[in-house]
Amino acid sequence: MLGLGQAVAFASSYYLLGVMADPAAAALGIGTGPVFLALSGAFLVSAVLTPYAGQAIERVGGARVLAASNLAFVVALLMMAVAPHPLVLCLGVVLLGVGMAAGLYGTAFAVLVEMQGQGARRAIAAVSLLGALGGALGWPISREVLDLAGWRAVFGFWAALHLFVCLPIALTILPQHKGQMKAAVDVSTIRWSPTMIRMAIFFAGAWAVASAMAAHLPRLLVDLGMTVERAAWAAGLMAASAMAVRLLDITVLHRSHPILTARLATLFHPTGALLAVLLGAVGAPLVAVGQGLANGFLSVASGALPLKVFGAERYGMRQALILTPARYVQAAAPAVYAVALNVSPGVALALSSAICLGMFALSFSFRDASPA
Known part of the structure; x- marks a missing residue:
């Protein structure tokens, strides 16, 4: 439901x-x-x-x-x-x-x-x-x-x-829980720990790349040498890949630590981008596949990682805080990426890949922690 x-x-x-x-x-x-x-x-x-x-x-x-x-x-x-x-x-x-x-x-x-x-x-x-x-x-x-x-x-x-x-x-x-707090709750009652800040930066980067790809993927594929018709078909691979990797998480990876899920997700887009630059139009669809795989894993990680690291107590509030910067970035990312894409598809892919690799490095700082 x-x-x-x-x-x-x-x-x-x-x-x-x-x-x-x-x-x-x-x-x-x-x-x-x-x-x-x-x-x-x-x-x-x-x-x-x-x-x-x-x-x-x-x-x-x-x-x-x-x-x-x-x-x-x-x-x-x-x-x-x-x-x-x-x-x-x-x-x-x-x-x-x-x-x-x-x-x-x-x-x-x-x-x-x-x-x-x-x-x-x-x-x-x-x-x-x-x-x-x-x-x-x-x-x-x-x-x-x-x-x-x-x-x-x-x-x-x-x-x-x-x-x-x-x-x-x-x-x-749906079960009608009454909630954990009866009195008014202020955002400041949950302190921004260093781990929360790093996690917020991580998902802001993820949402930036995802929003940029959602807005510009067909154009990016055309700039990489595909025809308009083939680019439209290839862009659909992003949704298919995202669904496939979610199914993989449910059936195979559900016992793994969500830090691993998040870390793997950061490597799919740069890998697809590199192959697309090296292979041209033949490899261009791999950008869509890589981004779809990343989107699928990151959607799971956005829910499972805060739960694993901070626990179930006050989960809804904490997760909302962690994802708030990502929602601001989401509004601006398509316009920023359009500027990079106007320079060249290589520059645009270098930018989005650099963000993903930065997220990969940042993921090594996540540890299970007590709620702040």
Whole structure:
């Protein structure tokens, strides 16, 4: 049930505008620039609100926070569906950030930790795998609804799924923990230990590369010598690889330390990038494969590593704090990477590979620690 909710959440936020920006913007008489600028605004809203989502998890439990995120998604998507003016459409896009702050992997993983404590590693990988269907199926489903009923119906379709499927799941099927804290919780009640800071830097680098690749992978593959048609096909390997490696984690690697998972993830992108530079167009698809493998492992590590290092106590709040810098970086990374890609694909791949290798070195500083 958590995985289903995550698939809907990702399909109706991160992956929505890949299909819907052009038709919605054209229908309202604007270019896609303002729409994608609004999406950056949504990422910033998500970054600002993420620590508060962590506080809410401690007060009322993860299931209720997920329910609130479903309502936030409904409001944003319905605003986009009925938008009479470009400003209303863009405001709806920005408001997606409210749902993203409270409704994506962090809160779902917190629910699993509430249920299973330190034993939640395998369930985290399973929910991550099912959530990846939001990327694999979100675009084709949105495209099908668009072709059948028009652009407004797509936003309405996803709003209906949140309201009539995900919200009842959160309120009636998921365990309703009351949370750990009855009084108001301030972010400062959890001290930023050196390990937390290093982990936050690690995942900020991961999110920077992932966001850059999500925004620019097809163009990067074309610049490496592939045709537009082949590049579009090859870019799809990223989602397939991410799902495959999550399945590997569930079936084979679930007993391994998540530090190993995180460390391995940092090497896939540089390896694919190196082979692509050496082999040209023939090796270009390996960039997509490498990034997909990295994304799959890192999504699991983002939930399992804080759990292993710091334990289950106050997990939701701590994980929210650790991932907050990553959400800020996520908003800026595509624009920065575009500058590097304008210089050359080699420079762009060198930049993203350097970030990954820095993360690899940083991973050796992680140790199991007592909660601060």
